[in-house]
Amino acid sequence: MRIVSYGAACSLDGFIAGEDGSIDWLHFSKDVQQVMTTYWKGVDAVLMGRKTWALAAPQAEKGSAKKRAKEAKGPATFVFSRTLEGVVAPGVELVSSDAGEFVRRMKQKPGGGICVMGGGELACSLFAADLIDEVGINVHPVLLGAGIPLFRDAGRRIPLDLLESRVIDGGCVLSTYRVRR
């Protein structure tokens, strides 16, 4: 069955962006680039909620024809929203039905990895529906105090198994977990 993974770079206190959306504290490095390149090779679908799409849309909709053509060859993107009326970008599909049901069916079809992106609201509903299989975090050495949280309350305790943890460039700690079932 296809693996659904959720993760992000975050601060030590668990925020993926500051209160003002700031991500200037993110550390990009060759280590991160290698990890992400390997990860994306296995992914053929990206899921995101309305708010994450709002951040991604200007890039997707207004990119150059060349960039849009390149992105259209990448993973299919599914935007989950009951209020959006449509998205206009190559390779992007709007889903207004129940996210849990949609992803449950998606997992049963043949395909590669499924990546859940964004600020945790979609991920939370998918955690609640027990549809997320792996969690990956890149903990940055900073306390932000407030901001957009990586994890929200899925309403139940979720046990994990650590798959790997290692220090990468910039004093970041990269850890991956599998949801224990």
Place this chain on the structure above:
Amino acid sequence: MRIVSYGAACSLDGFIAGEDGSIDWLHFSKDVQQVMTTYWKGVDAVLMGRKTWALAAPQAEKGSAKKRAKEAKGPATFVFSRTLEGVVAPGVELVSSDAGEFVRRMKQKPGGGICVMGGGELACSLFAADLIDEVGINVHPVLLGAGIPLFRDAGRRIPLDLLESRVIDGGCVLSTYRVRR
């Protein structure tokens, strides 16, 4: 100058206890025992707020005479509260003046390490006053969803330097940081 450290075991989503105070998910091991034994050798003062004291007090006040005598030889304990009227336990002092001022003076006196315990409210005020030097966390492989947070909003961004991170028994990730100044 004396090192003030704050830390705890926590869930991957940053809680030191569940909403009901549950800590049944904590994993004790020889690894943890070794780390804590080494840590406590360097500590001669423990700081806690009223709520943490409320949890610790029944142990401290009602222990056997033998246990109390043993604890009295351990680190001095300082309980910070403006509402408590007194604490009755050997080696425990109530501090009703400003915590920041008290700890600032304490750091300038000779002595060993200072450990900040508890649910983050005292730690938050000491982070805000830039009095915490080191942070240690033992991240357990579980998402609790809700509970008592390890970190609260100190009102400013606090950059850290990673000192060490390693996997210990039970899939826990132990990391220590120094506050960057």
